[in-house]
Amino acid sequence: KEFKTINDIIKLATEKEQEAADFYSKAVTIVANPGTKVMLKELAREEEQHVAYLSDIQAGKSSAAVRSKPLPPGMDLSSYPNSQPLSDTSPPQDVMLLAITRQATAIAFYAGQLPVVKGTELYPLFEQLLAWEREHKERLEAEYDQVVLKDN
Numbered sequence: 001k002e003f004k005t006i007n008d009i010i011k012l013a014t015e016k017e018q019e020a021a022d023f024y025s026k027a028v029t030i031v032a033n034p035g036t037k038v039m040l041k042e043l044a045r046e047e048e049q050h051v052a053y054l055s056d057i058q059a060g061k062s063s064a065a066v067r068s069k070p071l072p073p074g075m076d077l078s079s080y081p082n083s084q085p086l087s088d089t090s091p092p093q094d095v096m097l098l099a100i101t102r103q104a105t106a107i108a109f110y111a112g113q114l115p116v117v118k119g120t121e122l123y124p125l126f127e128q129l130l131a132w133e134r135e136h137k138e139r140l141e142a143e144y145d146q147v148v149l150k151d152n
Contacts, residue, residue, distance in 0.1 A: 021051060026086050029088075031096075036143055040099075043140075100141055
């Protein structure tokens with residue numbers, strides 16, 4: 001896959017946000033703790049909202065000039081790591097650790113894109129996406145500390 005424009009970033013971000021929503025929806029079916037289930041459902045819903053924001057941009061609700069802006073030389077999005085799959089038999093502890101890792105990857109992705117979209121109308125959106133992903137990671141870490149570590 002070759003990445004040449006900001007629109008390529010948006011497409012990748014949309015795919016990754018949808019993967020995250022799907023991940024959390026599946027994770028809900030694996031964990032047993034009721035509070036964790038509620039949090040994972042909330043995260044799935046929030047990731048779907050991220051998909052909606054990014055899909056609006058792809059659908060042309062931002063200027064085509066921004067979306068077609070070339071990426072800076074040397075920007076390589078192909079290195080965005082693929083997520084490990086979630087198994088129906090994954091222990092809840094592994095589900096939570098995988099979720100935290102996924103959020104760390106999303107944080108790194110959005111932080112890395114801020115210089116690319118700086119000075120465009122996409123910058124505030126990517127700043128917000130970065131903040132949301134950081135907040136998701138913090139919630140997951142707190143839940144891990146409260147539920148998983150408490151039980152061990």
